[in-house]
Amino acid sequence: MGVSVSCPRCGGAVRPPDMMHPDWRCDECGVVLPLHIAGHNGPEVMQSVVSQVTADTPGEREIVPLWCTWPLLPGWTVTGVAWAGDDRTGVRATALACSGPAPLGGGPADVMLVAEEPGVGLGPRFAGIPGPDPGLLLVRAMGGRDGEHSAHAKIKVDGHPTPLWSVRSPEDRSAYVGEARGMWLYAIAWPASAGFLLAEDVVLHDLCEWLPPELVYGAPSPYLHGKA
Ligand SMILES: [Zn+2]
Secondary structure, three states: OOEEEEOOOOOOOEEOOOOOOOOOEEOOOEEOOOEEEEOOOOHHHHHHHHHHHHOOOOOOOOOOOOEEEOOOOOOOEEEEEEEEEEOOOEEEEEEEEEEEEOHHHOOEEEEEEEEEOOOOOHHHHHHOOOOOOOHHHHHHHHOOOOHHHHOOEEEEEOOEEEEEEEEOOOOOOEEEEEEEOOEEEEEEEEOHHHHHHHHOOOEEEEOOOOOOOOOOEOOOOOHHHHHO
8 A cells, every 4th residue: 555654744754763762753853653545445454454443452542443434425535644753652633534515506616634643633634724733713713601601513422423613724714622532632623614614414434333335535635645
């Protein structure tokens, strides 16, 4: 499987560990987890990524979910998959891209779903917000303590309604953040108007638990491969 390796926080080049440094490093961001982006897209690639994500990892950490809208939105395809981490750390973040028609005849749209442990910084990069965690922005978006009631979108994750909050992002996209299975969950949509999709009846399924054979794959997402 062809895989490119880059910085999860800025998309730049990373240096592998060497004699002097036990960690992967980015010249801009310092110590980071390497982001692996699958160069191709299809059932075999997805199966191989799922094996990677669910492989034995150090300690007793939760396996990071690989979220996918399932069933897929009408006319949508899976257009990319990526994970952050290495053999030493295990996989600590995943990203899955989907593409399809925007609602109301708005042309093509892209959605990126990111699951990550605190501190990775992959979700904030695609959301276009300061990282590595959404902290303060999320508190502001929640509007104080009874944030649960002020959720901007409610999607179903693992069968449970899960609140997401819209955070201030660049104008070309909509970004939502929430929490599922004790990890950050980001849903980012391009163009911004496609964020409307996430307010609809979206159900997220973890591909690590079951890879639907009916999953449809499309041309690689421009956002996962460098545009964002
Ligand atoms: Zn970087």
